[in-house]
Amino acid sequence: MENRPLAIYGTPLSSRLLVGTAQYPSPAILAEAIKASGAEIVTVSLRREAGASRSGESFWSLIRELGAKVLPNTAGCRSVKEAVTTAQMAREVFATSWIKLEVIADDDLLQPDPFGLVEAAAILVRDGFNVLPYMTEDLVLAEKLIGAGCEVLMPWGAPIGSGRGLNNPFALQALRRRFPHVPLIIDAGIGTPAHAAAAMELGYDGVLLNTAIAKAGDPVSMARAFALAVEAGRLAYCAEPIPPRDMAEPSTPQLGRAFADLPRRA
């Protein structure tokens, strides 16, 4: 299968790894890790308190200096109104119409609110935003979001920060098959590079993660590990892996092998 380059809202990307900017030991380590990850898109969460007064400027300018495209997110928003206001503020602060839309419903799992998500997405699309919704892996929700005008979908692998990997590969695969031409990015729940590679082997177009790199003992090395895993997973998907089977199939034919009947002769 041809390894076609990924484009999101008309922007071509050579890296399929997207990285968050929170929880790093320092901005300097964040910058090094982003460089090692090769990510071309970084997400930044905006607190409305800081957005209104422009008081996060020092940190935001450090983020802008990373040279990656900034994808602001509405992390922590619990209602449609909050999310829409935060998105509008983020558009001003970061001069971008891209928004990673989060509307969170549940405190323990930080699970997205599917109903609020569709409503907020529709409002933001009408307002000219390019919306990347953080969603559960629900097929019907995916349809509604596409109907609302989202051109990219970001289902969770597992709850944010949980590091559990892909909780529901069956549903993720169904999503991939149903929407072969919509860019699908696994967002959240990734713990190790193996999880990221597994997502890519399912045919996902990219992986977005934060905690797994930021909270690793050595974030910079872990960022590089994820870059390699995402690339490996993508190559593997395009190279069309063999299907699993129940019985062994020898890679060298047994039949006619020289001296294969030696034990019997002995």
Add this chain to the structure above:
Amino acid sequence: MQASFPKIRVIGAGIVGLTVAHEFALAGQSVEIIERADGPGRGCSFFAGGMLAPWCEEESAEPLVREWGREGLEYWTKIVPVAEVRGTLVVAPPRDRPDLLRFSRLTTGFDWLDRSGLADREPDLAQRFDTALFYPAEAHLDPRQAVCALTGRLRQFENVTFRFNTAAESLSGAADWIIDCRGYGARDSLADLRGVKGEMLVLATGEISLKRPVRLLHPRHPVYVVPRGDGRFMVGATVIENETRRVTARSILELLSAAYALHPAFGEAEIIEMGADLRPAFPDNLPRIRRSGRVVHVNGLYRHGFLLAPALARRTAAAVLKDAFFPEVMDEHRSERQTA
């Protein structure tokens, strides 16, 4: 003899300015401390946690913080002995146990405690947690008391003077060296300095007793509680990339929820104080001694003011008086220094 000493002007009477002044005074220098507020330690230092925890800080800080932090620990227990060495406890709710494991992997100098070990040290917590990390060599102090003690110590030196309610810009008298210790106040002179907001609160309750700082791990809102004596507990602190000093409802909600999770009796405590200030930080969150001509900036101590100030102060004095160079914290070019 006195007139031949270079005169040192320290700007800012926070914990950095005071420890720097102390080092110069110990070296026999004549020191003048300029502070725009009406007393010492009214900025960032006022809201500090006062934990002297070089081992716990390994979780997120560079190795330098542990190394120099141990000097800080010694300073506050031997030279200006206001700290108490009772260790630090780190706990996590059962469902955040992986965070405790992660913390243990990234730090050193601790013992694992089971419920009975915890009961020996903090009986009030033993009903709440069945395991904990204990860092026996760590200490804590009351920052406001430490500032008073150090100010008192400085006042005993004949050639140390304080000038409060004084803006540095209004001074005309000459000084041989200006040591700028203004923290975030020096933002306009230091292009790569930023402020990182920290919010804290103080609770009062007679229902709980703690002898040492306790850190409660949480994936989103880690919090620490430091006993201040007389049933008062400092609860802190948020770490937000934001340069205002506003205390937000959301932050207080998070701090209180975490305190409540540590022990429900905090739910009945009285809130006696809330505050916020800006920690000065450079991009790697490590401090700097930065010379330009006869001005030396000592800044960027981030979350480690009381812990690192003594080591920084010692090196600042050595850099000025002996032309010593410390590559860990001095990022100027050597050629610049020679022309200075």
